[in-house]
Amino acid sequence: MEPETLMLYKLIVLYILNHVDFPMSNSQLTDFMTEKGYTGYFNIQQVINDLASDAYIEATVTRSQTLYNITDEGRQTLSFFYKKISKDIRDDIDLYLTDRKYALREEVSSIADYYERHPGEYVVDLKILERNTTTVELIMTVGSVAAAESACDKWKQKNADIYAYVLNTLLKDES
Numbered sequence: 001m002e003p004e005t006l007m008l009y010k011l012i013v014l015y016i017l018n019h020v021d022f023p024m025s026n027s028q029l030t031d032f033m034t035e036k037g038y039t040g041y042f043n044i045q046q047v048i049n050d051l052a053s054d055a056y057i058e059a060t061v062t063r064s065q066t067l068y069n070i071t072d073e074g075r076q077t078l079s080f081f082y083k084k085i086s087k088d089i090r091d092d093i094d095l096y097l098t099d100r101k102y103a104l105r106e107e108v109s110s111i112a113d114y115y116e117r118h119p120g121e122y123v124v125d126l127k128i129l130e131r132n133t134t135t136v137e138l139i140m141t142v143g144s145v146a147a148a149e150s151a152c153d154k155w156k157q158k159n160a161d162i163y164a165y166v167l168n169t170l171l172k173d174e175s
Contacts, residue, residue, distance in 0.1 A: 001043060009039055009047045010056070011085050012093065014070055014078040018059060019097055021131050022105045023067035032096060035106035040088075062113040063152065110159040117141070122148040127157045128163055146170050 013029055019169040026048060033044045035069035050067070051057045060067045070078075097104075111127040121141055142148050155162070 001046070003086035005039075006047065006050075007081070008084060009033070009043065010051055011078065012038065012083055012089065013044075013047055014056060014074050015082075015085055015090065016058065016093055017068060017070035018078055019093065020101065020104070022129070023060060023069045023108055024104065025067055025108055026106065027065070028104055029068065032093075036096070037090060052075060055099070059145075064109055064156075065108070067108055070169075079119060110156055112155040114152060116145075119145070120153045123150050124151045126151070126159070128159055136166070 008132060012033070016029065016032065017024060026045075028068050029043050029048060034041060039047075048057070051074070052059050052068070054148075056077055057068045057070055058071050060069075109129050111129060112124070114122050114124045117123050120143060122143070122145060124138075124140050124142055126138040126140075127134050140151070142151060
């Protein structure tokens with residue numbers, strides 16, 4: 001890949017991450033770049049890895065996904081080279097984010113992960129994020145990998161219902 005092209009792809013990723021107020025997943029970034037025909041899967045993976053290695057973006061890894069945020073260094077670099085992204089590409093990104101921002105945010109707002117604390121004991125960590133801030137976190141211990149995976153999968157499907165139930169139960173006026 002030509003150095004100029006590689007730099008453009010890096011700037012596109014930085015631009016995207018700079019224009020959202022939530023972390024984006026590897027698949028979300030990859031989908032944008034491949035759907036729009038900017039580059040292929042392997043090139044975008046190289047770009048993301050290079051940006052993370054150079055500390056322009058930071059990764060948060062969970063069991064099921066890796067989420068990326070732009071760093072201060074990434075913002076500074078973008079501000080220096082912002083004009084290297086054509087207006088057409090910036091407009092394309094802005095339109096994409098405007099059209100899909102809510103869906104993209106919802107996709108990464110619930111986090112479900114687990115780890116083994118002791119043999120036969122797994123800690124499940126379930127979260128709802130809003131603007132990079134944890135609004136709800138539920139940590140529980142289960143007895144098997146299957147139970148941990150089930151809890152994580154169900155959290156992804158039912159977190160809004162669980163959150164509403166807990167909030168209503170805790171805040172319900174009992175008088």
